[in-house]
């Protein structure tokens with residue numbers, strides 16, 4: 001990791017917690033009000049908040065989902081579609097989201113690179129770890145697309161994997177709900193928002209935060225996860241700056257994270 005000069009957080013005058021983050025944006029979150037596959041208001045809101053924090057010297061890598069366009073598990077078995085083929089369509093869906101997000105970011109002056117897990121060189125760079133790190137060190141936002149490149153996985157797993165590979169300090173999982181609840185808030189209005197959780201809480205209580213592969217990869221590599229609502233203005237900036245927002249998994253808010 002490059003030598004960082006710790007920036008102070010302009011709004012709260014606190015030292016910045018994270019220096020390099022992995023922001024996971026689900027396809028569901030990109031769809032916004034679902035009137036279209038992608039809501040341009042959401043991509044622009046993400047771009048503006050990411051722009052604000054890159055100016056502080058925080059390096060931001062992004063993994064985009066594809067569930068707003070195609071989710072393999074929902075289609076496998078339909079008209080002879082096997083799971084692997086369905087998953088490749090799903091991975092291609094993530095590339096569409098990545099190109100859209102890249103265009104929005106570049107339209108407001110954020111230098112970005114898209115790296116795909118399998119080669120499609122006319123559209124994006126192939127994923128090359130060292131290049132991704134160099135881009136981040138140069139202040140570019142790197143958007144990882146096509147997940148892990150393998151069927152039977154998810155982009156949450158891709159987020160955990162890429163976070164570990166580039167030595168980012170945290171996975172910031174941007175969703176449509178305020179964090180992790182002790183019950184499904186859409187079913188139970190009395191569901192309680194949880195402030196912090198251990199990895200064991202997530203795996204033992206089946207809190208469906210992220211799939212088991214993803215949360216296990218985070219646990220094995222001491223990668224904390226923050227689950228937060230990206231629809232609340234300012235939350236993306238707060239999450240990237242390490243301010244208290246949503247639910248923190250695998251650490252406590254005043255702990256310093258050392259992943260070495």
Ligand SMILES: Nc1ncnc2c1ncn2[C@@H]1O[C@H](COP(=O)(O)OP(=O)(O)O)[C@@H](O)[C@H]1O
Pocket residue numbers: 128130131132134135
């Ligand atoms: N095709 C490649 N395969 C493997 N590593 C690569 C490849 N291209 C570049 N790299 C590595 O990525 C890093 C950054 O590449 P570089 O071309 O120097 O980017 P930049 O010019 O932005 O610094 C270097 O460590 C380089 O060795």
Ligand SMILES: O=c1ccn([C@@H]2O[C@H](COP(=O)(O)OP(=O)(O)O)[C@@H](O)[C@H]2O)c(=O)[nH]1
Pocket residue numbers: 025026027028064065066067068070071072073086087088089090091092093094146147148149150151152153154155156157158
């Ligand atoms: O490593 C991966 C990542 C994604 N996918 C496929 O791509 C779809 C979209 O990814 P995901 O569902 O994780 O997106 P999100 O839930 O974040 O919108 C998945 O349903 C899978 O079909 C895959 O096969 N391998």
